[in-house]
Amino acid sequence: MRRLGSVQQKIPCVFLTDVKDEASRKREHQQFQVVATEKVNPLAIEANVDDALATEKLDGTCCYVTTYQGQPYLWARFDRKPNKQAEKRFKKHQHAHRSCKGFSWNVEEDFKTVPETWIPAHRVKHHNGHPVPDEHGHIPGWVPVERSNKQYCWHSSVVDYEVGEALVLKPSCDDENMLEITAVPLAELQELTLELIGTNVNGNPYGLGSKKQPVHCLVPHGCILIRNPPPVDFQQLCSWFQESSDGQVEGIVWHCNNGTLVKIHRHHLGLRWPDGESGLANRPVTIRLEGTVDAYNSKGLLASLLSLNGRSFSRLQDVQYEV
Structure with a gap:
């Protein structure tokens, strides 16, 4: 499986951004909106974004595969967040300055405790041995998805640790227009980030x-390519999202040759999401599973979908199995 940039941190916008005094469409309780200007981000220019690989930004929750208790494991996104008092100070600063920047944290006292198994995301900065929050006041990180934790029951539904496999949605090897839902060894996904959708x-x-x-699956970041992507131009991107059938996506993530990731989200352009049916939902899909019911956890989604092995559906959203 092709390995592209791992999504461990918040991805910057491909354009420089500005702040509007309107309630955010994306973040609850945020009384301002971050919108794209028409000026391309110098970071994107330096990374030669025009030659980057354009991929679909997926609307789910970020996951990560790395080792836990000696075996490849699925980890859920768990950002360490400020306690109530620190959050109140931070919001006051945001309102006064219309920005998150310039706020001073006491890293030892301002943040909630996290599970003992929590690990900070890659490239999180540290100061005096403590991870430092990003400009939004969060410390990105991960916790292992253990089957006993009901909070992550939908994460758990897509993995079977006994056989060491995960349920993955990806383009078919035989036909780039066809998707496939298949079981992939967790060892093959080691150190990848993926999006849980469903x-x-x-x-x-x-x-x-x-x-x-319920149907859920993991989609490796960067695997759903944007066909005939528009150039990195504000007006052309706005038109593409609103007029092209390929633009029925939440956004675009560009994977640059030097490893830099930049993105554009519909909200950056003042556009709605979702806005009608998504392009991904309407793509054809085939179920390709090679296990046996006895091998898989009988209560898991892998076992439930096994009855559909070899079947094709004209639309991803049509996939159904017997209860």
């Missing part, structure tokens, strides 16, 4: 499954 994640913009038959 029925109970972020309002399910891809129409996967139902309450009675």
Whole structure:
């Protein structure tokens, strides 16, 4: 599986941004909006974004595969956040300065405790042995997805640690227009970040499954390519999102040759998301699983989907299995 930039930190916008005095469409309780200007971010220019690989930005929750208790394990995103008093000071600073920048943290006292298994994300800065928050006041990190933790039941549904596999959605090897849902050894996903999408994640913009038959899967970051991407130009991107059938996506992430990642989100352009059916939901998909019911956890999604092995669906959102 092709390895592209790992999503460990917040990805900067491909354009320089500005702040508007309007309630955020994306972040609850944030009384300002971050919007894109028409000026390309110098970081993107330096990374030669025009030659970068344009991929679909997926609307789910970020995950990571790395070792835990001696074996490859799925980890869930868990940002360490400020306590109530620190959060209040931070919000006051945001309101006064219309920005998150310039706020001073007491890293030892201002943040909530985290589980003992928590690890900071790659490239988080440290000071005096303590991880330092980003400009939004969070310390990005990860916790292992243990089956006993009900908070991560939907994460757990896509992995089977006994057989060491995860349920992955990716382009088919045989046809670039076709998707496939398949079981991939966790060892092959080691050190990759992926997006968990599905029925109970972020309002399910891809129409996967139902309450009675929930469907979730992991999508490796960078694997869904944007076909015929527009140039990095503000007006052309606005038009593409609104007029092109390929623009029915949450956003674009550009993977630059030097490893830099930059993105554009519909909200940066003042556009709605979701806005009708997504392009991913309408792509055809084939189920390719090679295990046996006895091998997989009988209560897991891998076992449930095994009955569909070899079947193709004209749309991803049509995938259903017997309860």
